[in-house]
Amino acid sequence: MTQTHFVHGWSIDQVAARIAQDIPDGSFVNLGIGQPTKVGDALPADREILLHSENGILGMGPTPTPDQFDPELINAGKMAVTLLTGGSYFHHTDSFMIMRGGHLDISVLGAYEVSVNGDLANWSTGDPTHPPAVGGAMDLAVGAKAVFAMLTHTTKDGRSKIVRECSYPLTASHVVDRIYTNLAVIAVQSDGLHVVERAPGVSAEFLTAATEAPLVQC
Amino acid sequence: MTQTHFVHGWSIDQVAARIAQDIPDGSFVNLGIGQPTKVGDALPADREILLHSENGILGMGPTPTPDQFDPELINAGKMAVTLLTGGSYFHHTDSFMIMRGGHLDISVLGAYEVSVNGDLANWSTGDPTHPPAVGGAMDLAVGAKAVFAMLTHTTKDGRSKIVRECSYPLTASHVVDRIYTNLAVIAVQSDGLHVVERAPGVSAEFLTAATEAPLVQC
Amino acid sequence: MIDRRVADVHEAVSGITDGAVLLVGGFGNSGIPAYLCDAVLDLGVKDLTIVNNNGGSGETDVAALIRENRVRKLICSYPRASNSHWFSRRWSEGTLELEVIPQGTMSERMRAAGAGLGGFFTPTGADTELANGKETRLINGRLHVFEEPLPGDFALVRADLADRWGNLTYHSAARNFGPTMCTAATTTIVEVREFVELGDLDPEHIITPGIFVDRVVAVGAPTLMPKSA
Amino acid sequence: MIDRRVADVHEAVSGITDGAVLLVGGFGNSGIPAYLCDAVLDLGVKDLTIVNNNGGSGETDVAALIRENRVRKLICSYPRASNSHWFSRRWSEGTLELEVIPQGTMSERMRAAGAGLGGFFTPTGADTELANGKETRLINGRLHVFEEPLPGDFALVRADLADRWGNLTYHSAARNFGPTMCTAATTTIVEVREFVELGDLDPEHIITPGIFVDRVVAVGAPTLMPKSA
Numbered sequence: 001m002t003q004t005h006f007v008h009g010w011s012i013d014q015v016a017a018r019i020a021q022d023i024p025d026g027s028f029v030n031l032g033i034g035q036p037t038k039v040g041d042a043l044p045a046d047r048e049i050l051l052h053s054e055n056g057i058l059g060m061g062p063t064p065t066p067d068q069f070d071p072e073l074i075n076a077g078k079m080a081v082t083l084l085t086g087g088s089y090f091h092h093t094d095s096f097m098i099m100r101g102g103h104l105d106i107s108v109l110g111a112y113e114v115s116v117n118g119d120l121a122n123w124s125t126g127d128p129t130h131p132p133a134v135g136g137a138m139d140l141a142v143g144a145k146a147v148f149a150m151l152t153h154t155t156k157d158g159r160s161k162i163v164r165e166c167s168y169p170l171t172a173s174h175v176v177d178r179i180y181t182n183l184a185v186i187a188v189q190s191d192g193l194h195v196v197e198r199a200p201g202v203s204a205e206f207l208t209a210a211t212e213a214p215l216v217q218c
Numbered sequence: 219m220t221q222t223h224f225v226h227g228w229s230i231d232q233v234a235a236r237i238a239q240d241i242p243d244g245s246f247v248n249l250g251i252g253q254p255t256k257v258g259d260a261l262p263a264d265r266e267i268l269l270h271s272e273n274g275i276l277g278m279g280p281t282p283t284p285d286q287f288d289p290e291l292i293n294a295g296k297m298a299v300t301l302l303t304g305g306s307y308f309h310h311t312d313s314f315m316i317m318r319g320g321h322l323d324i325s326v327l328g329a330y331e332v333s334v335n336g337d338l339a340n341w342s343t344g345d346p347t348h349p350p351a352v353g354g355a356m357d358l359a360v361g362a363k364a365v366f367a368m369l370t371h372t373t374k375d376g377r378s379k380i381v382r383e384c385s386y387p388l389t390a391s392h393v394v395d396r397i398y399t400n401l402a403v404i405a406v407q408s409d410g411l412h413v414v415e416r417a418p419g420v421s422a423e424f425l426t427a428a429t430e431a432p433l434v435q436c
Numbered sequence: 437m438i439d440r441r442v443a444d445v446h447e448a449v450s451g452i453t454d455g456a457v458l459l460v461g462g463f464g465n466s467g468i469p470a471y472l473c474d475a476v477l478d479l480g481v482k483d484l485t486i487v488n489n490n491g492g493s494g495e496t497d498v499a500a501l502i503r504e505n506r507v508r509k510l511i512c513s514y515p516r517a518s519n520s521h522w523f524s525r526r527w528s529e530g531t532l533e534l535e536v537i538p539q540g541t542m543s544e545r546m547r548a549a550g551a552g553l554g555g556f557f558t559p560t561g562a563d564t565e566l567a568n569g570k571e572t573r574l575i576n577g578r579l580h581v582f583e584e585p586l587p588g589d590f591a592l593v594r595a596d597l598a599d600r601w602g603n604l605t606y607h608s609a610a611r612n613f614g615p616t617m618c619t620a621a622t623t624t625i626v627e628v629r630e631f632v633e634l635g636d637l638d639p640e641h642i643i644t645p646g647i648f649v650d651r652v653v654a655v656g657a658p659t660l661m662p663k664s665a
Numbered sequence: 666m667i668d669r670r671v672a673d674v675h676e677a678v679s680g681i682t683d684g685a686v687l688l689v690g691g692f693g694n695s696g697i698p699a700y701l702c703d704a705v706l707d708l709g710v711k712d713l714t715i716v717n718n719n720g721g722s723g724e725t726d727v728a729a730l731i732r733e734n735r736v737r738k739l740i741c742s743y744p745r746a747s748n749s750h751w752f753s754r755r756w757s758e759g760t761l762e763l764e765v766i767p768q769g770t771m772s773e774r775m776r777a778a779g780a781g782l783g784g785f786f787t788p789t790g791a792d793t794e795l796a797n798g799k800e801t802r803l804i805n806g807r808l809h810v811f812e813e814p815l816p817g818d819f820a821l822v823r824a825d826l827a828d829r830w831g832n833l834t835y836h837s838a839a840r841n842f843g844p845t846m847c848t849a850a851t852t853t854i855v856e857v858r859e860f861v862e863l864g865d866l867d868p869e870h871i872i873t874p875g876i877f878v879d880r881v882v883a884v885g886a887p888t889l890m891p892k893s894a
Contacts, residue, residue: 024637025437026437026438028647041677042749042772048437048438050438050601050647052647053838054768055692055695055838056648056838056840057582057838057839057840058647059639066697070695070836070837071695071887072695072696072836072837072838072839072887073837073838074692074693074694074695076839077690078693078694078695078746078764082718083639085634085635086599086600086603086634086635086637087639087648088603088637088639088642088643088646089639089640089642089835089837089838090645090840090842091835091840091841091842091843091845091846091872092772092840092842092845093685093772093773093844094767094770094774095841096551096768096769096772097551097552097619098645098647098772099548099769099789100551100552100553100621100769100789101549101550101551101552102552103619103647103648104647118826123690124794129757131720131745131752131753131756131763131765132763132765133742133743133745133765134742134743134765134766134767134768134790135681135742135743135766135767135768135796136742136767136768136769136830137768138767138770138789138793138795139768139769139770139789142552142789142790143552143769143786143789164646164750169794170792170794171793172788172790172792172793172794173792191462194843197759217612229517238634242440243666244666244667248875255458266666266667268667268830268875268876270876271609272540272613273466273609273613274609274612275461275609276874276876277868278876288607288608289465289466289606289658290466290467290607290658291466291608291609292463292464292465292466292609292612296463296464296465296466296517301608301868303863303864303869304658304828304829304830304832304863304864304875306832306868306871306874306875307606307608307609307868307869307871308611308871308874309606309610309611309612309613309614309615309616309643309669310463310539310543310545310611310612310613310616311543311544311546313612314539314540314543314544314780315776315779315780315781315848316874317540317560318540318544318559318560318780318781318782319779319780319781320781321779321780321848321876322876327450335889336750342565346515347528348516349491349513349516349523349524349527349532349534349536350539351514351516351536351537352513352514352536352537352540352561352566352807353514353517353538353542354513354538354539354541355538356538356540356561356564357538357539357540357560360559360560360561360781361540361560361781377660386477387564387565387646388561388563388564389564389566390559390564391563405866413659416609528666529677544780544782548785551773552787552788553786553787554785554786554787554788554802554804554805554807555785555786555804556777556782556783556784556785556786557782557783557784557785558779558782558783559783560780573783575783575784576783578783604775605869606869607869608868608869638836638870639837640835640836640837640868640870640887641867641870
């Protein structure tokens with residue numbers, strides 16, 4: 001497991017819970033690999049929220065018990081999962097119709113950077129010594145009705161990941177609707193980034209100082 | 219039933235049988251509405267030939283007995299049919315993938331006219347007082363590995379339907395591989411129309427005289 | 437809680453307004469959502485655009501909507517049938533606009549809408565008058581025509597069984613346009629023979645996952661018969 | 666008589682030659698046609714182009730073909746995995762060409778090949794470096810990129826059950842790329858858990874109709890396990 005160090009504000013689990021809170025009952029949701037998978041564990045028990053996995057699953061359930069284990073039933077992160085009662089299987093092209101055709105209510109994606117106009121960079125650091133690998137990131141970013149980006153607010157050396165313009169190669173432009181970081185929840189609107197909520201102990205001034213992009217504070 | 223008057227040569231049933239003879243064992247075939255449906259009754263019992271219907275059937279069987287009758291199981295001509303053991307159902311877009319994607323071995327189509335270069339006209343007489351209606355004709359003409367055209371050699375007033383250039387609106391250009399009429403079997407090749415077989419009693423001279431397009435006699 | 441089931445056909449078709457584009461399933465009488473079409477007739481909406489493979493037959497469903505002058509435009513592949521007299525009459529009068537599309541292109545255009553594509557090139561119809569006014573392109577030596585997605589405001593579809601989540605199975609050749617139309621409309625409305633409990637449909641056998649379905653109503657067996665052979 | 670069944674994996678992969686384009690099913694280890702990949706390795710062919718979602722893992726199937734320098738080019742969406750060391754090594758050495766495509770575009774391009782389309786426009790990747798050198802077009806105010814069909818000379822697919830006609834069912838998430846790849850190759854070769862009699866597969870439940878399948882071989886259960894959680 002990757003250890004990510006949070007200097008301030010919410011823990012990763014708390015950010016996941018905060019995202020889960022914003023997912024309405026009855027939603028169809030895809031959780032990207034990495035941090036967003038934690039949102040699955042945080043979904044409120046009193047809401048019926050269906051998880052989609054790009055490899056052809058709707059109604060994905062939790063990790064199997066030994067007697068539920070099916071070696072061919074894995075999620076997009078290649079981990080063993082289960083299927084809920086009422087879930088279904090379909091082939092990859094149909095699965096990506098769901099993603100690309102605007103049928104998912106919410107896609108939660110990890111991010112390297114998000115820009116003031118909702119551009120998302122989450123697939124490549126541009127390092128030519130690393131082979132490129134995109135997976136379903138661009139399909140998810142482009143196709144869902146709403147895109148939530150989940151990321152730490154700053155890099156380990158303190159550089160803001162909420163930027164005026166992405167420095168990393170884009171995944172898609174103008175797609176992110178909400179940004180969830182350890183420091184704040186931020187709505188991407190046509191007139192800029194609006195702070196919806198700050199984590200406990202994070203002041204407006206601190207948040208502004210930690211963010212390269214201009215913010216409209218709440 | 220439409221009555222078609224054959225002046226010379228084979229009957230419609232005989233043409234259907236002649237076509238059936240040219241369909242190899244193991245073929246996947248679509249029979250267009252009208253005359254081509256008669257080919258189904260003429261298929262040799264010792265060959266396993268699977269019929270496709272554009273409304274989502276592979277392995278279509280004959281007319282049902284009363285106890286087999288399923289009101290929703292119809293063929294492209296909207297007649298009640300059955301499904302053979304081993305047959306399958308699929309949706310319309312998948313069915314047309316089969317037709318358009320080059321997966322059918324043979325498509326047998328009725329025709330108003332066929333030209334020397336294999337152009338097919340079979341969907342419209344160009345009469346502006348009749349509403350246009352194309353159905354799956356263009357998909358079948360374009361997508362099958364081989365297209366057989368089945369038609370009477372001449373119109374009722376003696377005009378050749380095997381022409382230098384089609385006068386009716388095209389269904390598709392350069393698609394017909396073989397022409398089956400009451401007078402002859404004709405192969406469409408890059409260097410012209412080659413007579414494969416003449417019906418009994420039809421001389422080379424008669425056939426040439428009855429055909430507008432130039433023929434290479436056998 | 438996800439529950440796509442509604443109590444009756446009137447609730448099922450609520451919200452359809454004048455000028456709506458309706459994708460109506462069925463090939464001939466097989467798979468026609470006859471109960472939903474009747475409910476649309478009762479709703480009294482007009483200026484509809486209907487996308488259906490055919491142009492109605494007899495006096496029911498699509499034919500009834502055409503007869504009652506509710507349809508401004510019909511998009512189909514094959515409007516003529518032995519008893520498509522209402523289509524013929526309204527078309528001849530000039531009160532019904534007609535757009536004829538090759539059947540496979542019609543289905544593929546709806547799929548493109550459901551798949552979020554901006555359009556595709558196909559050889560079907562490229563060298564015919566149905567490509568008039570459309571962009572063509574030579575691809576690998578073969579002429580292709582560019583076809584745009586064909587989305588609907590509403591899809592009206594008949595299926596066989598549905599559960600609470602809107603998962604669907606179909607019956608034999610009544611499947612036809614249903615699964616594709618379910619993906620291509622803003623609001624997808626389905627009539628089924630009957631409801632089953634969540635979990636009664638095998639996850640391997642569900643044809644339309646509930647994500648594509650907005651409302652389902654149970655109406656019993658289909659009423660329409662094919663022509664006798 | 667239609668009989669797609671062959672006796673063993675070596676007969677199944679016969680005819681694959683140097684330079685062939687192979688569409689290889691599977692997502693991670695789920696649905697990977699491991700037995701067929703081993704048979705391709707035994708066949709000794711080289712300069713292969715492999716289309717697979719990933720770049721192989723460990724020492725088996727796609728990874729083994731890459732390790733043994735049989736693969737000239739890999740077309741995939743996500744070549745990296747915790748144990749994709751053979752991909753990484755050959756790519757770093759410069760002996761393995763890599764083309765990365767968004768996963769949905771890869772699947773849609775193979776479908777386009779199977780459906781006889783000349784290509785399509787998609788917004789996925791249109792405003793990214795993966796669209797470099799490709800045609801783009803503004804459609805309804807959104808940038809789209811033109812993507813070409815992606816056909817294979819051979820498809821290697823794993824399914825669950827098959828009958829004599831080559832009708833297939835799949836098991837849970839192992840379905841993934843199989844049904845699409847079956848449509849997109851000149852010759853489609855399938856390994857299944859076991860054969861069943863014609864008629865044992867319900868016509869409503871067949872996922873890949875036999876028309877898309879050329880050869881089927883029965884190999885038993887899959888051997889590969891997912892990562893533990």
